[in-house]
Amino acid sequence: MSDGLYRRHALASFLEGETGNGPENTAADLEVRPDYGYLNLRGEPNSERFMQTVQKTLEQPLPAEAGAFTSGQHTIYRLGPDEWLVASELGTENETAGRLAENLAGQCYSLVDVTGGQIMMRLRGPRAREVLARGCTLDLHPRAFKAGRCAQTTLAKTSMLIALADDAPTFDIIVRRSFAEYAARWLRHSGASIHSRVTPVFTGAGGNPVR
Template structure:
């Protein structure tokens, strides 16, 4: 069924409209990760067995410290004291969401596959921090926002989940689908002096 269906992330035509030969050494390269699925998980971190049952399904830790990411087979972002985002290949998201739901039966928890609702963009290159600073009020200095940190904030006028994946640096920006066209255009405009380029995963 759904495995054979073709999923659209919605930025295909913007990508198709890109100039032919992007610069070889861009200050920022943006990769559209339409191949990632997203699962929203809610539950009480304290008591009740919620954390244990979720961690068993995920095969990795649920980050309890605010604004951190647990990296493993999936990427799990802390969103709130009782809310997490699991990013995982879209082909397995529905099945993983099903297993998480099943594991949390009888526990105060909520699991929603929201793969259609958000898009991850990977920003990589030496000018990443400069570009993000144009639209984000977070302090992204390496000594303040380190690998493994994440935060929800605003980028330009869109809400995003932002995470530092590695110190190349690579930033992951997760944006709601309806804002992704706006954010793409903003990145293209604000990054034009840095030679920002875009590509599909």
């Protein structure tokens, strides 16, 4: 990139106003994570050829079950019967997309780079479940929603892709870009409602949402 070019995170203005004040008990930490490129992949799950090509190219299994994700070099979320979201380190998505397109040539599929269109936040802490449950109709009880599961569901007045990474619990929450500020405000408010603090912190390289 030439001089004068920089990336500005969707929550840059919002994070500037963050003071970190609030109740003292920490319910959960809210990390605003910037460093992903996203590819939306659609294709026929019953086509052995399609599944094999993708898995070989990504060197990672595609989640076979509904509502599951796989981790590795990429995190691959199954969004629907014929739709996956592939999250990779920012800057590598172009190359990944190129390889997929090359190997899938002639097959019926759709591959769309949606980088910049979604924001990932990581909510981690003992009361993370409570914080989320106040605005989510999905049953988040450990019995019903285990680590390795993901789902597209509601978060108060917006929607999210939610994935449970581990039993800390650590929830990865992906929202559409323009709803990120609302989601972050809502999560902070939900924490305050149970007298606990949810402080959004930017965890990107250099800690600066504008770089």
